Amino acid sequence: MILDACGMATGMGFVAVARVTEGRWLTCASRDQVNFGLTPGDELDVTSTICSEVRACRNSITIPDVDDSEVYRNHPTPRQYGFKSYISVPIIRSDDSIWGTLCAIDPDPQEIGPQAEQLFTIFSRSIARELDRQDELAKGRQKIAEGRASLQTERDTARLREEFIAIVGHDLRNPIAAVTSGLRMIEKRELSPERQAMLVFEMQRALTRASQIITNLMDFARGRLGAGIEVNAPAPVDLAPVFRDVIGEIEQVAGQPVLPSIDLPRALVADPQRLGQLLSNLLGNAVAHGAPNQPITVDIAERDGELVASVTNQGMPIPPEVQASLFQPFSRNESKQKSLQGLGLGLYIASQIALAHGGRIDVSSSAKTGTTFTLRMPAKPA
Template sequence: MTSITSLPDDDPLCHDVQRVGVIADISLLLEACNAATGMGFTAIARVTEDRWVTCMALDKADFGLKPGDELDVRSTLCHEVRGTRSTILIPDVDASETYCSHHTPRTYKFKSYISVPIMRSDGSFWGTLCALDPKPRDLTPETERLFQLFARLIARELDRQDELEKGRANLQTERDTARLREEFIAIVGHDLRNPIAAVTSGLRMMSERDLPPEQTQMVILEMQRALTRASQIITNLMDFARGRLGAGIEVEAPRPVDLEPVFRDVISEITKVAPQRVECNIDLPNPIVADPQRLGQLLSNLLGNAVTHGDSTHPVIIDIAQRGDQLHASVTNQGEPIPEDVKASLFQPFSRRKGQNSLHGLGLGLYIASEIARAHGGRLDVTSTAEAGTTFALSMPARQG
């Protein structure tokens, strides 16, 4: 590793180090990055044209960097991120044609790496959220999106601090931002650990024991369930954060599409890991103007909710049909009815049923589903009784051109 220097107290960049250090729950954000990737070193770095300074770090790999430490910026890949304003993601340095002979991995002795630019609201580059590890790591597109989301949250917090320093921050906005940050980071840091722990445990069992085929299949199924849940958590978090950052739920529906294959793919994926039987009836004779990816996500959230809360001895029933100028889709499960006082908040973010723990998710799935329905000009309703079960029903226009 190249030489590390520490900033003197009068260095201008000390102010940036201090600003990052006072962000509430910033250590939980780094813990969430570590939990999502398993990478030993994660840092928030201030990167200028000629300097690289650690503002906050989680160092479980003994790289030796702490807040206020400086590296030669030309020895880092963050220097390249600054130049391109684009993410660098390397699951395995040795397998990368671009970086297998690059001086930076050799200098810092890492095999996996990710660096995401932190861009301020005025479009200026501020620094990076980066992580590296001596071992190759499975860095997926979902990992990249998670880091990008956290980078946006950091940038937003820095913008907020600017407003406070200039005396323009609104008190209510501050309270809302603080509450969102605390809920978001605390829940991510806790909930993502569950599926990651399940996969880790399954891999350990398969590597340390000579399991019979039927038990191996069972372990694989549990890992599939965990990975499906982790993917849903990350997708819902991205959409929720985009909505809170002003982007809203994005819908792309330029032309009519055949939705039946989309719905059947979602049903097939979740049916493979569901403990109960899933019965479906789909009657969509005509293409409909809609965003297939978003409606697939809506059905996935509703079906995942039904599988989680439904009685495993009774089937989950899906009915999707075009009736006149409306598309109707419903998902019904048997189980404990939802109390009336809970129904009112079911479509609100971070809403959990009474007694529900984090294993049942973030409380974002139904909120995201209702926002997707709204973006299509439709609505999502719920009915729940002991006799008929719980039904979530979508109704939206079925335009054909």
């Protein structure tokens, strides 16, 4: 899952977790789509790698294009291994020791933006935490009495990790496969203009799905590492255009019509990007689980000192026992169509964004009125 996510975020063809010491560079896990030729257990001369420099300086090294880099343009490593783009992030254990790197290369230049660098950093910390956990577990086996208390927790963690990896693998591969298949069909140039337009529409939906999966995955990983949901709200902002843009984006990929009503007469103190993400997650959930022939209604207004935003879709009601777990990570109703959030993280992330703004999200669902998710948060004008 980590290698797939990193490869997708950067476009890199070879991604690896490497054990890097003063004298060795060892492949622990790899994803090779460019025939670089390294599999788990294979080694490189550590002195021939840039990972050795990462280990020495204890900082990430990112090279979108070797030819544009004054430092690495004439470096022997890119020439030796035939790559044009590179990223490597150190895996630093809790005792401050360097264990290795999470790294990637590609024979072509690739754009490596801040979001991709952040994704590598989050995963490198996650790997370090897992290594620490394994060490702690090994020591714990020597203390049977203490180990009994933590055994169930470890089992639950292992089960959750397996489910998480399985879900990510399924939900990221599906949109990638859809785009790949569509491009192959378009390349044949035997399709009518109408069929091409339909394929482009389906590929846009797939890319939207993948983008939301990655965004929610990064937010979830950041929260598990203790950072929580970050909110940037230094001053009042007009939220109406933000919400209209989100609704417009979802309308492009939704099969149902979206009927919005927005009444926000003044600017409010809030994080526009995060609230846009919250609305996008609620709308994505409504698109996936709502009746395909019934409209989705969006009602956003300031009422009694609160910002109230509700999203309503028609369709089968959500049973009360399912409602109780909707805002938990990996909550998925498998009897329904998979949501745009895929991982079952969309509603969880939305609830955390509401909480960070001092608000909450409520849900009501019945066969008569449909399913409504409602955000309520303080409306602060200054």
